[in-house]
Amino acid sequence: MSDHSTDPATETFVAHRNLLFTVAYEMLGSAADAEDVLQETWLRWVKVDLDQVRDQRAYLVRITTRQSLNRLRSMSRRKEAYVGPWLPEPLLTAPDVAEDVELAESVSMALMLVLETLSPTERAVFVLREAFDVSYEEIAAAVDKSPAAVRQIAHRARRHVEARRPREVVSASETRAALEAFRRVLETGDPQGLLDVLAPEVVLMGDGGGIKQAALRPITGADKVARFMIGGLGKNERPITVTPTVVNGSPALLVRLDGEIDGVMAIRLENARITGLYYVRNPEKLSRLESETPLTLR
Numbered sequence: 001m002s003d004h005s006t007d008p009a010t011e012t013f014v015a016h017r018n019l020l021f022t023v024a025y026e027m028l029g030s031a032a033d034a035e036d037v038l039q040e041t042w043l044r045w046v047k048v049d050l051d052q053v054r055d056q057r058a059y060l061v062r063i064t065t066r067q068s069l070n071r072l073r074s075m076s077r078r079k080e081a082y083v084g085p086w087l088p089e090p091l092l093t094a095p096d097v098a099e100d101v102e103l104a105e106s107v108s109m110a111l112m113l114v115l116e117t118l119s120p121t122e123r124a125v126f127v128l129r130e131a132f133d134v135s136y137e138e139i140a141a142a143v144d145k146s147p148a149a150v151r152q153i154a155h156r157a158r159r160h161v162e163a164r165r166p167r168e169v170v171s172a173s174e175t176r177a178a179l180e181a182f183r184r185v186l187e188t189g190d191p192q193g194l195l196d197v198l199a200p201e202v203v204l205m206g207d208g209g210g211i212k213q214a215a216l217r218p219i220t221g222a223d224k225v226a227r228f229m230i231g232g233l234g235k236n237e238r239p240i241t242v243t244p245t246v247v248n249g250s251p252a253l254l255v256r257l258d259g260e261i262d263g264v265m266a267i268r269l270e271n272a273r274i275t276g277l278y279y280v281r282n283p284e285k286l287s288r289l290e291s292e293t294p295l296t297l298r
Contacts, residue, residue: 027068029088065142072120083210088112089285091293097249104249106131109266126157176251198222199273209282
């Protein structure tokens with residue numbers, strides 16, 4: 001896209017770009033696909049007669065939603081053929097994302113995984129209504145449903161998500177403390193220390209995408225997860241460093257082998273114990289960990 005600072009269409013698109021990216025990313029869980037959606041949105045936006053558009057922000061969100069829905073339906077076929085569990089693409093995010101509790105929760109790995117269990121239309125309605133507070137009328141125009149149908153879909157999606165999302169809001173400081181304890185026991189290889197930070201029902205999901213080694217199915221239970229983690233790291237002969245970072249608005253751990261990024265680990269925390277471990281190793285999903293991705297709900 002060329003830079004025409006005096007072009008109203010370009011100025012409007014650039015002004016709302018971070019919002020549109022966030023909408024697409026929350027719907028798709030993939031930064032690469034979100035970027036493609038933004039390109040498609042731009043190509044349609046430049047053909048619009050701006051004099052006929054009453055609310056340009058709403059119109060752009062509508063285009064982005066429709067393109068995301070198209071992409072989401074095609075992605076479902078890719079995910080069916082995916083090797084092992086599919087996790088959202090992690091994003092290195094700025095401190096202000098972590099400070100915005102609503103935004104941080106909406107892009108958290110735990111919630112993004114819950115959104116994966118919704119149908120494409122349910123996901124679009126939930127994201128637009130709950131995260132971005134878009135009116136039912138605007139959502140209806142974006143998903144080609146009546147406002148009454150959208151209200152029903154929103155209610156159904158909200159009930160589905162509430163039954164599966166973490167039961168408590170956990171502060172960033174609590175998450176950092178749990179991750180620091182987790183990092184220490186990983187470095188020492190202390191099985192008992194690991195069991196102390198893991199909840200009995202903890203679930204580990206690893207995403208290698210068939211490129212990097214990862215568990216092909218979720219591993220459930222503290223004993224099994226501890227054995228898998230310590231066994232896997234213990235077998236590695238290359239120097240391992242584990243450093244704190246902020247991914248998707250929440251504290252996380254960046255794992256490096258010989259100084260190169262091997263993966264990123266996010267957690268779900270309840271009652272000060274880790275109930276979910278999400279380890280993304282697929283190199284195709286690690287390109288957004290070197291520089292911060294700006295996100296916004298507004």
